[in-house]
Amino acid sequence: MFRGLCYIIFFFLCLIQHVFPARILPPISPPEINVTNLLENNTWxxxxxxxxxxxxxxxxxxxxxxxxxxxxxxxxxxxxxxxxxxxxxxxxxxxxxxxxxxxxxxxxxxxxxxxxxxPRCGVSDTDKDHKIHMHKHYAFFNGEPRWHQKTLTYAFSTSHMIDYISYSQIQGVFQRSFARWASTIPVNFTEVDDYRKADIKIAFYQGDHGDGEAFDGVLGVLAHAFSPENGRLHLDKTETWAIDFKTSGSNVAIDLESVATHEIGHILGLAHSSVNEAIMYPSLGPRTRKVDLKIDDVKGIQMLYGSNPNFKYTPSMESDISSGYRPGGRWVKWVTMLLLVIVGFLV
Missing domain, CATH: 1.10.101.10 (PGBD-like superfamily/PGBD)
Structure with missing residues (x-):
């Protein structure tokens, strides 16, 4: 009787695992937008x-x-x-x-x-000049460049900024963005006043600004950054940047914190991900907020720098494509084994 019960339990748990697999196919397009009828002043x-x-x-x-x-x-x-x-x-x-x-x-x-x-990041998806190495869904730049110091400094340009968002608010955006990455790896970020000597240099530009990567107008390339240890992070000044959609009525507003978090990933050495929920996915729709690192982002950055000893997994890191390797993603297997052991003792 107990052996029969064992087989029944095993059968139903296997059935659950088959019907509700840990890995779910990603949606065929980013969930937040459908841009066929997007405003006609967008670049593309x-x-x-x-x-x-x-x-x-x-x-x-x-x-x-x-x-x-x-x-x-x-x-x-x-x-x-x-x-x-x-x-x-x-x-x-x-x-x-x-x-x-x-x-x-x-x-x-x-x-x-x-x-x-x-609208999207200006960094190439499969770089025409430097081969990008893919690992699972996240990717690295050629040679997997990374910073070697444990503390990186950053500063804002004194002459290339925007004036409709206060400096203190922009500081807060980047503090939060840097903190997300710092929570996953043993690297700290400190703001300094000396823009010229800072490791990471943040500025707003428009059009051709001398780095070979000209901006192209509203809702085209939003920003770009360079791989380690370059440190330049540039945002398109012609975009309508926002930190709170409740106070920004523009229907072409772009969330500054979402883009900042993405570009910091490039600064640290991550290329673009194929997971559309990941921070490192290349595109972002207007009036869309996307600031939470996903497991794909975390696994990628920890491959380069190791794990912050205080790092903790949170449910906000989950995504459809990452659910196959989330902590606890094989719970059905372990429950099955535990029940078999228990029933074995009873038999």
Whole structure:
């Protein structure tokens, strides 16, 4: 009787594990946006006319889409971009869909165009100059560069800032953003006054500002940062930055803290993640707040620096794609084993 009970319990627990697996497939597009009808002053709104096109199609302006894919690392050559959906563009679209967790079709379906039109970080997804190494879903820059000191200093430019958010509020945003990363790794961050000597230099610029990565206007590239030990973190001054959507009525407002937290990840050595809930995913919709590190972010940064001895897992770190390796993610297995042991003793 007890042996029969054992088999019944084992069967139902296995059934639960099959029906409710620990790892859940990610949604096919970021949950916070659908940008097909986004305001027409965003940088890439013209790409909406390419929805449902595929190899062999030819449309005026498709060469601009190729420039987009080149800019973010999906095309290797900048020579002779035409308006034809050729094999090179198809390869770029396939790579883009695979990298960003979209349905892989090789066509410019609505999910892909929606993703392309989103405001995003200016750092390349698959760097055309430096190979990016993928580990699971998070990624590192070539050579896995990192800082070697335990305390990093940061400072704000005295001449390249915005004036509609107070300096103290901007300080608070970055203090919180740095603190999130510091809670996971044995690295501290300290604000200093000397911008020139600081390890991390934070400034707001617009257009071409001399670093080879020109900003491109509203709701295009939001910000960019450089891998260790460069330390430059630049935000697009033309964006409408916000720290509280309740007090910002703009429908193109961008959450400063979300972008700051993302760019600090680059400063520390993380490239873009393919997990769309992760901080290191490249895009962020307007009026969207996304500040919590996910397990994918944590695992990536701890691969570079080790774990903060006081680090604690919190439920806010969970995401669909990370649930397969969350602490306690194999609970069904352990409960099954424990019940089998108990029943074994009874038998």
């Amino acid at each position: 709104h013209d790409f909406s006319k390419f929805i449902d096109t595929g190899k062999g199609a030819k449309f005026p302006g498709m060469s601009e889409l190729k420039k987009y894919f080149y800019r973010f690392g999906y095309m290797e050559s900048f020579d002779n971009f035409t308006d034809e959906f050729d094999e090179t563009l198809e390869t770029a679209v396939l790579s883009y869909q695979q990298k960003l967790g979209l349905p892989v079709s090789g066509k410019l379906d609505s999910n892909t165009i929606n993703q392309i039109m989103l």
